[in-house]
Amino acid sequence: MNIATERNSWMRVQLCRVFKRYVSPETPVELLKKKTQAERICRDFGRDFRAIPVVQAKFDSRPLPDEALCALLWEYKDRGKKGYDLTERFFDLFQSLFSTKSEFVIWGPKRAGQDVQAKSIWPDYPNDSRPLDFVISNKDKSRIYAVGLARYDGDRGGAQEDDRTGGYKNCADEMLAYADSRGLPVKILFVNDGPGLLLGTMWEDYSRIEERDPKRIKVLTLRMIPERLTADWLTSGMENA
DSSP: OTGGGOOOHHHHHHHHHHHHHHTOTTSOHHHHTOGGGHHHHHHHHGGGOOOHHHHHHHHHTSOSSOHHHHHHHHTTTTTTHHHHHHHHHHHHHHHHHTTTOTTOEEESOSSSSOOEEHHHHSTTOSOSOOEESEEEEOTTSSSEEEEEEEEEOOSOOHHHHHHHHHHHHHHHHHHHHHHHHHTOOOEEEEEEESGGGGSHHHHHHHHHHHHTOTTTEEEEOGGGHHHHOOHHHHHTTGGGO
């Protein structure tokens, strides 16, 4: 409960990592990410918490400096940074490519920041929590050309790969179903980079997502953008909207 009162989110996350390793290995990581779950963690897992004297004794038996603990706390120090770098580079590249086409603006969190919620663009959007990394629109945001996600894929496969591509498929299906129900010509962009794309199965899964509706879905790496992301594609179908 004391950890949950820590205001510095970075410090709170680090304390939760130590807590999970030393006090409650059974506590799911997802619960530890939310300070509002502190009471639930105590209620559901408290009976298996290691006693504080045991934790203190184990901690005191560790070497100083404790290289293993340092590695545990340091391994995620740049977590998310590559994703932020990707988003920033995409924004800069888009603005450079479309600098002469004043009808296009791109907005959203360029690096860290709160995602744009689909609900904030379309108040009747059926999913209250559909985050978007960027939106491409006209200057006054009255016409939405495209929305999308930008992700950096690490070099792990397995569940990470399935979660990412499955999440993209669900997002595309949900967005297109809504667009069809409202007659909106909005496009969907998935911008990806990183060594994970070298996993053949991941790239094939991405390709299949685009193949579902290539006139409205594109999956791109940064190097593909100058050739494949065009004004014609973004504006196609707008004449009937």
